[in-house]
Amino acid sequence: MRNVINISLTQPLTIIVDKEIKSGKFASRSEFIRHLLRLWTENKLYSELEESRNEIFQGRGKLLKSLKDLR
Numbered sequence: 001m002r003n004v005i006n007i008s009l010t011q012p013l014t015i016i017v018d019k020e021i022k023s024g025k026f027a028s029r030s031e032f033i034r035h036l037l038r039l040w041t042e043n044k045l046y047s048e049l050e051e052s053r054n055e056i057f058q059g060r061g062k063l064l065k066s067l068k069d070l071r
Contacts (some may be wrong), residue, residue: 009034 009017017032026032055061064070 017029020026020032021029026035052061062069
């Protein structure tokens with residue numbers, strides 16, 4: 001199921017979005033925004049992974065013996 005969310009963009013941002021659509025990279029404004037949200041999500045997950053790796057490297061990681069240790 002999809003939810004409809006309305007957003008307001010400045011004129012310069014609207015021009016950028018429409019330019020990308022006209023180039024054929026995206027079929028619609030919604031597709032463009034969904035693409036940006038996927039990239040943002042991937043970047044956030046990557047940052048969290050890097051943070052965890054740094055904690056482990058610095059000896060601050062936690063050894064989990066079971067899934068209960070996640071809580």
